[in-house]
Amino acid sequence: MTELAIQGPQEDRQISLVQDAFARLAANKLAVLGMILVAVLFIIAAFGPWLTPYDFLDQDLMARNQPPSWNHWFGTDDLGRDILSRVIYGARTAVVVAFSTVFFSLIIGLFIGSIGGYFGGKVDAFVVWLIDITMSVPSLLVVIVINVSLKPSMVNWMDAKFMETGNEFYRNTIWVDFILVFGSMALIKWPKAARIIRGQIMSVRNKNYVLAAEALGVSTPNIIRRYVIPNSIGPVIVYISAALGEAMVLESSFSFLGVGVRPPIPSWGNMISDGLRVWQLYPHVLAAPAAALAVVTIAFSFLGDGLNDALNPRQWK
Amino acid sequence: MRRYILSRLIRWIPSVFVLLLTIYALVFFGAGDPIKLIFLQAPGDVAYDPARVEAIREAAGLNRPFLVQFGDYLANVVQGDFGNSLVSGRSVNSMIQAALPVTLQIGLSAICIVSLLGIALGVIAGLNQNKLLDNVIVGFAMIIWGIPVFVSGPLIIVVLVLGFNQDVPYGWDGLFSPLVLVPLLVLGLNPMALIIRQARAGVLEVLSEDYVRTARAKGIPNLQVVLRHIMRPVLTPVVSQIGLLVIATLNNSILIEKVFGLPGLGRLTETAIKSSDYPVILAIVLIFSVVVMTSNLLVDISYPLLDPRAAAKRTENEE
Numbered sequence A: 001m002t003e004l005a006i007q008g009p010q011e012d013r014q015i016s017l018v019q020d021a022f023a024r025l026a027a028n029k030l031a032v033l034g035m036i037l038v039a040v041l042f043i044i045a046a047f048g049p050w051l052t053p054y055d056f057l058d059q060d061l062m063a064r065n066q067p068p069s070w071n072h073w074f075g076t077d078d079l080g081r082d083i084l085s086r087v088i089y090g091a092r093t094a095v096v097v098a099f100s101t102v103f104f105s106l107i108i109g110l111f112i113g114s115i116g117g118y119f120g121g122k123v124d125a126f127v128v129w130l131i132d133i134t135m136s137v138p139s140l141l142v143v144i145v146i147n148v149s150l151k152p153s154m155v156n157w158m159d160a161k162f163m164e165t166g167n168e169f170y171r172n173t174i175w176v177d178f179i180l181v182f183g184s185m186a187l188i189k190w191p192k193a194a195r196i197i198r199g200q201i202m203s204v205r206n207k208n209y210v211l212a213a214e215a216l217g218v219s220t221p222n223i224i225r226r227y228v229i230p231n232s233i234g235p236v237i238v239y240i241s242a243a244l245g246e247a248m249v250l251e252s253s254f255s256f257l258g259v260g261v262r263p264p265i266p267s268w269g270n271m272i273s274d275g276l277r278v279w280q281l282y283p284h285v286l287a288a289p290a291a292a293l294a295v296v297t298i299a300f301s302f303l304g305d306g307l308n309d310a311l312n313p314r315q316w317k
Numbered sequence B: 001m002r003r004y005i006l007s008r009l010i011r012w013i014p015s016v017f018v019l020l021l022t023i024y025a026l027v028f029f030g031a032g033d034p035i036k037l038i039f040l041q042a043p044g045d046v047a048y049d050p051a052r053v054e055a056i057r058e059a060a061g062l063n064r065p066f067l068v069q070f071g072d073y074l075a076n077v078v079q080g081d082f083g084n085s086l087v088s089g090r091s092v093n094s095m096i097q098a099a100l101p102v103t104l105q106i107g108l109s110a111i112c113i114v115s116l117l118g119i120a121l122g123v124i125a126g127l128n129q130n131k132l133l134d135n136v137i138v139g140f141a142m143i144i145w146g147i148p149v150f151v152s153g154p155l156i157i158v159v160l161v162l163g164f165n166q167d168v169p170y171g172w173d174g175l176f177s178p179l180v181l182v183p184l185l186v187l188g189l190n191p192m193a194l195i196i197r198q199a200r201a202g203v204l205e206v207l208s209e210d211y212v213r214t215a216r217a218k219g220i221p222n223l224q225v226v227l228r229h230i231m232r233p234v235l236t237p238v239v240s241q242i243g244l245l246v247i248a249t250l251n252n253s254i255l256i257e258k259v260f261g262l263p264g265l266g267r268l269t270e271t272a273i274k275s276s277d278y279p280v281i282l283a284i285v286l287i288f289s290v291v292v293m294t295s296n297l298l299v300d301i302s303y304p305l306l307d308p309r310a311a312a313k314r315t316e317n318e319e
Helices: A002-027 A029-046 A083-119 A121-135 A139-165 A174-205 A208-215 A220-256 A268-278 A283-311 B002-031 B034-041 B050-060 B066-078 B092-127 B132-146 B149-164 B178-189 B192-207 B210-217 B222-239 B242-260 B265-274 B278-306 B308-318
Strands: none
Touching: A002 A029, A002 A283, A029 A083, A029 A283, A083 A121, A083 A174, A083 A220, A083 A268, A083 A283, A121 A174, A121 B002, A139 A174, A139 A220, A139 B002, A139 B242, A139 B265, A139 B278, A174 A220, A208 A220, A220 A268, A220 A283, A220 B242, A268 A283, A268 B149, A283 B132, A283 B149, B002 B066, B002 B278, B092 B132, B092 B178, B092 B192, B092 B222, B092 B242, B092 B265, B092 B278, B132 B192, B149 B178, B149 B242, B178 B242, B192 B222, B192 B242, B210 B222, B222 B278, B242 B265, B242 B278, B265 B278
16 A cells, blocks of 8 residues: 555656646647647648548639639639648648658757757857858748759759659659758758757756766666656757748748749649739638638647747746 | 957858858759750740850850859959849849839838837736736737738738728838838738747846836836836847848748739849749849848847847857
């Protein structure tokens, strides 16, 4: 009996980091709303092909520019394509691009940030300088320049490869769009990740509990797993949430400008830009993708703020 | 103080240089041959003749090594010459001279609006922490920050036209014409959350300081406490956001000038992208980057004026 009584609270403490954060998150109504919306977005993106009533490319020229109805919940566009289906596929585009961008910028950031944080001194000064330069670049423009300048040569290379090998894989240049989009975005977005990771490494490394664990002879993987990661993961999770939202906005911004993911692959950005041409006559063509994008970005910013409060309680003082 | 400014300047110059080199290399190696591009963009009757291309390339000095050409371009840029447009053949300088003032006027006015309104709202929110007013201000700012300008801009037009039977605010007629009002509001309100968040956090931090309590205890009127003792330390974190603010405003102006028909740098960028007009794109990237880096430099320089302790700490950290 006594053993049980002692074990109980200990077990509680083991999961208290996650539990504690989750309780605080659940208390924040806006964050919960954001979380639900983000979950819905992921589900829609994951199961898109099974959810869409029509194919996103199906053109029904007899039913062009129809207002919302039971057959077409969000109406149809100027080619008679079902807008609901296109919005759902746009969610897939947004989620794929956002996750790849955040994944690659985390990898670059982890690499550069930990080099700076670990070596310190001149290496660190260089890393900080690199972060500063990249951060002071007008991000949208540079992403555009990378896309516009590299695209023709990549497409040419794919064409040449196709001629050479006859491999069908090289024929589909949509992948070039996607790779260029998240590649260039990761090249612009890594500094924030690098800065956070560098800061976390520097602050946790010299904490007394890490030094104490070292002195007690705890092995390095164990130190990293038990002490370094739990104490530094908070800001990284907040970063991921914020960066996913930002990446979606950035992606749709430049497909709005006609760079990046190009028609006929639906992206909310190029759908908004299509809708802008006809909104006087058919406002629903503009409204659906615009509302989707607005709801998603607001959901991410609510979730991000909630996570920030829940995971970084020390900021409260 | 002078040493501080000098050290900032010394960091600024290589940053601009590295940026220029990167972007030039990207276009040089990525986009390929400018002569070919000119041919591809010429009207259909111009035949693509390799011998002629070679001759033009020779004459234009485009078969020289990359670094030589970059040096040449750099020398021209330093003298303020960005070359000629691939599409229209006009000098890039004249195109930029026509467009830059529009973007600068609107952008600067927008930044002023955000800063003033944002500080005021942020301080009010901080003074009313967790009350209704605070929640309304912060929620409002977050929602506006969440909606991209190329969504909110068109939506406002739709509401104005369909809801209020107003004319579409379209075109440019000087900074003081009513046409500018809507784009200015969209540009100015969107990044306000950046400022409000910092100002609010700054106020919360300062409120518990001894000198604020002392001032209150001495019976100084509340307004004066706010203006004298609370506002000044709040300015430092707010000023540190100006770099981000400038980037956000430039990005937004690229997106929104198309919507409101403003003949600024944003629209120039858009047309240049559509026609792969590299000299123009290069020039705009450069100008935007220099604007951002210069504003960062100004922020750095203004730190010691606002808070000598912060500057001392910054120099210390680097050494």
